Amino acid sequence: MQPDLTKQFLELVRLAATDLPPDVEAKLRQAAKQEEPGSAAQGALEAILKNVEMAREDSTPICQDTGTPIFYVFYPEGWSTIKLRKQIENAVAEATARAYLRPNAVNALTGKNTGNNLGDKHYPSIHFEEVEGDTLMVDLMLKGGGCENVGAQYALPNSKLGAGRDLEGVRKVALDAVFQAQGKGCAPGILGIAIGGDRGSSYYGSKEVLFRKLDDTNQDAELADMEERLTNESNEMGIGPMGFGGKTTVLGTKITGLHRLPASYFVSVTYMCWAYRRRRMTVQGSEVSYE
Numbered sequence: 001m002q003p004d005l006t007k008q009f010l011e012l013v014r015l016a017a018t019d020l021p022p023d024v025e026a027k028l029r030q031a032a033k034q035e036e037p038g039s040a041a042q043g044a045l046e047a048i049l050k051n052v053e054m055a056r057e058d059s060t061p062i063c064q065d066t067g068t069p070i071f072y073v074f075y076p077e078g079w080s081t082i083k084l085r086k087q088i089e090n091a092v093a094e095a096t097a098r099a100y101l102r103p104n105a106v107n108a109l110t111g112k113n114t115g116n117n118l119g120d121k122h123y124p125s126i127h128f129e130e131v132e133g134d135t136l137m138v139d140l141m142l143k144g145g146g147c148e149n150v151g152a153q154y155a156l157p158n159s160k161l162g163a164g165r166d167l168e169g170v171r172k173v174a175l176d177a178v179f180q181a182q183g184k185g186c187a188p189g190i191l192g193i194a195i196g197g198d199r200g201s202s203y204y205g206s207k208e209v210l211f212r213k214l215d216d217t218n219q220d221a222e223l224a225d226m227e228e229r230l231t232n233e234s235n236e237m238g239i240g241p242m243g244f245g246g247k248t249t250v251l252g253t254k255i256t257g258l259h260r261l262p263a264s265y266f267v268s269v270t271y272m273c274w275a276y277r278r279r280r281m282t283v284q285g286s287e288v289s290y291e
Contacts, residue, residue, distance in 0.1 A: 002079050008288050009091035015290055016140045016279040017066055017100045018059045020052045023214045024276045031188060031248040041246025048274055063275040066101040067142035069124035074137045081128045092117050092124050136283040139211050147273035150181035156265040165265045167226055170195055177269040178234045183243015186273035188251045194268045196258035206270035209254040211278055227253040
């Protein structure tokens with residue numbers, strides 16, 4: 001029988017909203033050590049890290065913009081997605097009532113806030129995929145609105161940037177996205193980049209790749225090199241934390257390649273702020289784990 005996992009989903013939301021993942025915190029601490037002592041950049045990072053500690057200790061949101069909840073649910077054969085969706089929605093509403101999440105779901109036409117982070121369509125955003133085996137795995141990302149505003153999509157070739165339909169062209173438009181963002185995306189950020197797809201799938205891919213951990217390595221050697229290069233070159237811009245200047249503009253870059261039509265070559269850049277809130281829940285039998 002399919003279990004009721006509402007309480008477990010609530011804990012997943014709480015962890016994502018209040019407890020920054022270890023790999024992200026480690027990168028932020030490393031960045032703080034690299035900035036000039038007494039600089040605005042170091043001060044910003046130290047304030048961020050203090051905030052991270054307080055949020056974890058008190059189970060309070062890491063950021064006042066608690067973001068759009070984006071769930072990816074990988075479920076065993078025979079499970080009801082209708083039941084899973086309802087349990088997730090109930091957990092999101094309860095998380096809002098407990099102030100793990102700020103009520104953010106606003107009707108685009110009327111401006112009315114539902115008050116519980118539930119909307120008629122795509123809020124929260126839930127993606128389902130049936131998988132083999134008997135294990136349920138759920139990934140959750142809380143995507144802030146400020147960093148969402150500075151994401152970008154390019155159609156190559158781009159004559160203005162001199163970007164052709166190749167990895168060098170991808171590099172040029174990705175760096176342009178970082179430059180255009182400046183500090184507005186709450187730097188230091190993380191870049192999620194999708195090459196190919198149509199406009200919709202390209203944006204999806206650029207967010208999905210952000211479920212990877214910061215300290216992993218792309219299995220494609222060419223993309224792994226490009227990830228490292230884009231991170232280094234973004235940091236050479238000197239934009240720095242919150243746009244104050246400094247050595248840390250980007251904490252990492254993650255890239256994926258998608259199939260495309262010959263007529264189209266899209267590059268989508270999703271910018272994630274330093275509050276890189278993502279968590280995973282795994283359910284196997286009666287055992288539930290979080291990471």
